[in-house]
Amino acid sequence: TASRVAAAPEDPLFGLAKAYREDPSDKKIDLGIGAYRDNNAKPWILPVVKKADDAIHNDPNLNHEYLAIGGLPDLTAAAQKLVVGAESPAIREKRICTLQTISGTGAVHLGGLFLSKFHPLKPTIYLSDPTWANHNQIFTNVGLNIAKYPYFSAKTKGLDFDGMVQALQAAPTGSVVVLHACAHNPTGVDPTQEQWRAIAAVMRERNQFPFFDTAYQGFASGDLNRDAWAIRYFVEQGFEMCVAQSFAKNFGLYGERTGAFHFVSAPGSDASEANAHIASQLAILQRSEISNPPAYGARIASRILNDPVLFAQWEEDLRTMSGRIQEMRRGLRERLEARGTPGTWDHITSQIGMFSFTGLNEAQVQTLRSKWHVYMTKNGRISMAGLNTNNIDYFAEAVDSVVRQ
Numbered sequence: 001t002a003s004r005v006a007a008a009p010e011d012p013l014f015g016l017a018k019a020y021r022e023d024p025s026d027k028k029i030d031l032g033i034g035a036y037r038d039n040n041a042k043p044w045i046l047p048v049v050k051k052a053d054d055a056i057h058n059d060p061n062l063n064h065e066y067l068a069i070g071g072l073p074d075l076t077a078a079a080q081k082l083v084v085g086a087e088s089p090a091i092r093e094k095r096i097c098t099l100q101t102i103s104g105t106g107a108v109h110l111g112g113l114f115l116s117k118f119h120p121l122k123p124t125i126y127l128s129d130p131t132w133a134n135h136n137q138i139f140t141n142v143g144l145n146i147a148k149y150p151y152f153s154a155k156t157k158g159l160d161f162d163g164m165v166q167a168l169q170a171a172p173t174g175s176v177v178v179l180h181a182c183a184h185n186p187t188g189v190d191p192t193q194e195q196w197r198a199i200a201a202v203m204r205e206r207n208q209f210p211f212f213d214t215a216y217q218g219f220a221s222g223d224l225n226r227d228a229w230a231i232r233y234f235v236e237q238g239f240e241m242c243v244a245q246s247f248a249k250n251f252g253l254y255g256e257r258t259g260a261f262h263f264v265s266a267p268g269s270d271a272s273e274a275n276a277h278i279a280s281q282l283a284i285l286q287r288s289e290i291s292n293p294p295a296y297g298a299r300i301a302s303r304i305l306n307d308p309v310l311f312a313q314w315e316e317d318l319r320t321m322s323g324r325i326q327e328m329r330r331g332l333r334e335r336l337e338a339r340g341t342p343g344t345w346d347h348i349t350s351q352i353g354m355f356s357f358t359g360l361n362e363a364q365v366q367t368l369r370s371k372w373h374v375y376m377t378k379n380g381r382i383s384m385a386g387l388n389t390n391n392i393d394y395f396a397e398a399v400d401s402v403v404r405q
């Protein structure tokens with residue numbers, strides 16, 4: 001049977017990383033990576049994470065026992081507050097159940113698996129076009145049908161709001177709609193608050209089910225509350241919904257695989273009982289898949305979230321990361337505009353978060369790679385975190401050159 005398994009295509013992002021590693025040029029720039037880099041292009045351990053980590057190492061009471069199936073209770077309780085707000089009626093009314101997961105990927109998967117097993121209608125999952133590539137695979141792997149809604153306008157390099165709303169209006173009632181809470185990956189384009197209100201109104205009318213993916217809270221704007229606005233608005237509007245939460249980017253805990261899945265039930269007299277039933281089913285799914293989640297990253301995140309002094313320092317660290325990225329956005333736009341590079345470049349600063357959809361085409365991306373040793377995905381997405389004060393001039397020169405070709 002082994003010979004009947006055809007080789008799978010290489011993951012495009014990992015292929016890109018390999019080509020970058022093997023390029024001997026000292027000018028090379030990695031703009032493919034989905035991880036924060038400091039101004040020296042190095043991974044950054046958040047100072048607050050270092051502090052929490054040191055405290056954990058010095059704690060004589062810690063051991064390597066298993067966590068509970070649902071994870072570390074101090075983490076899951078704090079994760080709920082972080083996402084919906086500490087004062088949310090959904091918490092007070094016990095309408096949210098939360099399980100710690102294998103980072104954001106595991107949270108999306110657990111939610112997908114739950115919907116595939118328990119949703120009475122086997123709904124279609126609507127994904128933004130484009131979206132984080134893994135969404136397609138995760139939902140397909142659990143046997144759900146996926147469809148797309150328009151999201152990015154190549155013309156404005158902003159949101160195709162009309163296209164999105166029309167697609168939701170045309171989507172069957174009861175469909176599940178995956179929404180990026182902030183800092184949309186890969187485009188960096190988010191709806192405005194007014195547009196979110198309109199999206200919620202259509203989804204309400206069509207009785208659609210939001211599935212929020214929040215991988216950049218606090219990392220996008222530097223403000224944890226602002227980056228959670230859309231989710232909190234939908235909760236206020238009384239939606240029943242899923243939230244997949246990653247702590248990879250905002251704590252820099254990438255490899256520690258720390259995240260959470262939340263199911264929020266709609267308000268109602270039986271909401272907390274129904275939610276407890278859902279929690280019990282989610283626990284069985286979790287048990288059969290991972291038994292229980294990893295402890296190390298959870299302990300770090302939990303310490304920070306539950307200690308007001310560490311929490312304040314975390315907010316500072318978030319501002320350091322988002323501030324440097326915003327500086328790179330301004331710097332890149334300024335340089336391209338100063339050179340008179342053909343085209344408009346205001347989208348570089350209006351887009352938000354780790355990524356920018358530059359509008360560069362596949363041929364331009366190819367030349368950037370072969371001639372300039374600049375590595376990015378072929379859809380023209382760049383990771384802003386790969387830019388720094390040492391390489392931004394060179395990158396602007398490279399972009400200018402390929403655009404004029």
Ligand code: PMP
Nearest residue numbers: 103104105132185213215246248
């Ligand atoms: N969703 C989106 C939109 C993402 O960009 C990411 C990170 N690339 C994730 C989920 C999950 O990542 P992780 O599993 O590392 O938390």
